[in-house]
Amino acid sequence: MRGVILDCDSLGSDDLDLSALYDLPVQWTVYGDSEPHLVVERIADADIVLTNKTPIDASILGQAPQLKLISLCATGTNMVDLPAARAHSVTVCNAVNYGTASVVQHVWSLILALTTQLLPYSRTAVDGTWAESKLFCLLDHPVRELEGKTLGIIGAGDLGKGVTKIAQAFGMEVIFAALPNRQYSDDLPRLPLQELLPLADVVSLHCPLTEQTRGLIARPELALMKNTAVLINTARGGIIDESAVRQALIDGEIAGAGLDVLSAEPPVNGNVLIDPAVPNLIITPHTAWAAAEARQRLVGQMVGNISAFLDGKALRQVN
CATH class of the missing domain: 3.40.50.720 (NAD(P)-binding Rossmann-like Domain)
Incomplete structure (x- = not known):
């Protein structure tokens, strides 16, 4: 199972404990950020993708045949084309109340x-x-x-x-x-x-x-x-x-x-x-959500989303 994190820098990962994420039975490739023109190449053979503010639209979804799960590192869902994800049988989950x-x-x-x-x-x-x-x-x-x-x-x-x-x-x-x-x-x-x-x-x-x-x-x-x-x-x-x-x-x-x-x-x-x-x-530069404790809770929800998916369940599914 291959996973890609498209914009890990947006989590301020230097002061977070990501060990629970990396302990999952997933081979991770981590990018600090991803320009739009790089997304297709980076997730082409990914099963799981984590994204915060990197958009994933219908054209990208059509070029990611292995993709099964997108876990949004946010509550808002506008970064992903939800109908297109559904059409491609991709489960999309988000995070709630962490901040x-x-x-x-x-x-x-x-x-x-x-x-x-x-x-x-x-x-x-x-x-x-x-x-x-x-x-x-x-x-x-x-x-x-x-x-x-x-x-x-x-x-x-x-x-x-x-x-x-x-x-x-x-x-x-x-x-x-x-x-x-x-x-x-x-x-x-x-x-x-x-x-x-x-x-x-x-x-x-x-x-x-x-x-x-x-x-x-x-x-x-x-x-x-x-x-x-x-x-x-x-x-x-x-x-x-x-x-x-x-x-x-x-x-x-x-x-x-x-x-x-x-x-x-x-x-x-x-x-x-x-x-x-x-x-x-x-x-202020969109920092209201960004207390270290809130970001750590967000990571915990990403782990929960992925663990549930690997067990054949859907947690916080939005599509």
């Missing part, structure tokens, strides 16, 4: 940094501004408490619910968005998005990127938000209209934004948001 704790703490690091003005105040402490002040403290940037404020959450999976637990500890009210054409069986407090946005002091996105959610937060939605509200996106970059968010920040229509994701990653061709002229913006 919940890591993402939740990152969400709150962004919320707290924006509402306490952590970064600008840190800069004034080291650039001499504080030393030149006649007062014992600086009050140049508005700091706001979270207690009694409203958190609007779009997406009620494990991440949205995990963020909710922390919000409740801060004494916040939490309201979930009810998106169009969706049926909800839970009893969570919900409002239509257009009604939720004017009420929210913090809006946090935790939904998948689909055709229905692409550009979900655009100029009309931003115009509904309070000018004291902050927007958090640790989901997928395409859920927001980046140009609209840029303009909303410049015009002061919203008070801040914390983003861990962009529409194209890495932003090799730049991005309208990566500009020092955009105020009250924090961007």
